[in-house]
Amino acid sequence: MKDNQSTTSPGRGRGRRRGYRGLSAEELRKQRHERLIAAGTELFGERGYAATPIEAVCTHAKVSTRHFYEQFEGRESILHAVHAALVDNMEQIVRTSLTESRTPLTQRVADTIESAVFYLLEDPRRGRILCIEAVGVSEIMEKKRRQTTHNLADIIERYASLMADNGVLPERDYHLPAIALVGMFNELIAEWLTEETGLSAMEMAREAKILFRAMIFGAQHYQPTDGSADPLDGEMPSE
Structure with a gap:
């Protein structure tokens, strides 16, 4: 009597081999990556980057250290990935809010700033990672932080130029004011996270x-x- 072996010929279905729970190796890898990013966000944002070893991230994500090192070089590597994911989310919020064409331009920019700050404080772990934990980690991380500052400032600068075109602002180079604005918001977020301001996130x-x-x-x-001539060298303009 023949046993119930599959009659599928060798090679048929090759390349579609399924692994754990019917998922392919690539799907499993993606799931592990997502769990590691989520674990890194939670632990770096709560315990702090310096106080979170790789083993803690792996345990929290239910991922082995072997699988961790298949995707990341080390602890700073996953910090870079967590930082990039948060920045991507925030930049998406900024772009979506700025392109809301039913709102006047000046109000749109103001609402965008409010939305970006609220995103970082609604879940304080986001703001803590971007504005506190990623600071001073390494030269590479500092370059990434500076690039993020310039990316956000570039968006502000473009819309400041649009406001100038519409007569709301005078014509000038708004690069440095945009950089200063991003820096100001970083400090506001750090102050809220580290001191008692008495204010809610909103x-x-x-x-x-x-x-x-x-x-x-x-x-x-x-x-x-x-x-x-610098107008501050003379009298302040009257109201």
């Missing part, structure tokens, strides 16, 4: 929007960055 986001509005109103007195 109130802090609104505070950031108020500061942006103050910059816009102040910018109406900006001078072109062409070496002309």
Whole structure:
């Protein structure tokens, strides 16, 4: 009597071999990667980067250290990946909010700043990783942080130029004001995370929007960055 062996010929279905729970090796690898990123976000954001060894990340993600090293070179490598994922999410929020065409441009920019700050504080782990834990880790990480600052400043600068085209702002180079604006928000987030401000995350986001509005109103007195006389050398403009 013949046993119940499959009659599938050798080679048929080759390349479609399924692994654990019917998932392919690539699907399993992707799942492990997602769990590691989630674990890194949670632990770096709660315990801190320096206090979180690789073994803790692996245990939390239910991933072996062997599988960890298949995807990351080490602890800083996964910090880079966690940082990049958070930045990508925030930049997507920024772009979506800025392209909401039903809202006037100035209000759109203000609302975008509020949304970005709220994203970082609604789940404080996000803000802690981007504005505290990633600071001073290494020269490579600092370059990534500077690049993030410039990427966000570039977005602000482009929309400041649009506001200038619409007569809301004077014509000038807005690169340095945009850099300063990103830096100001980083410090606001760090202050909220490390000190008792008495404000909720949403109130802090609104505070950031108020500061942006103050910059816009102040910018109406900006001078072109062409070496002309500094208005602060004379009397302050009257209200």
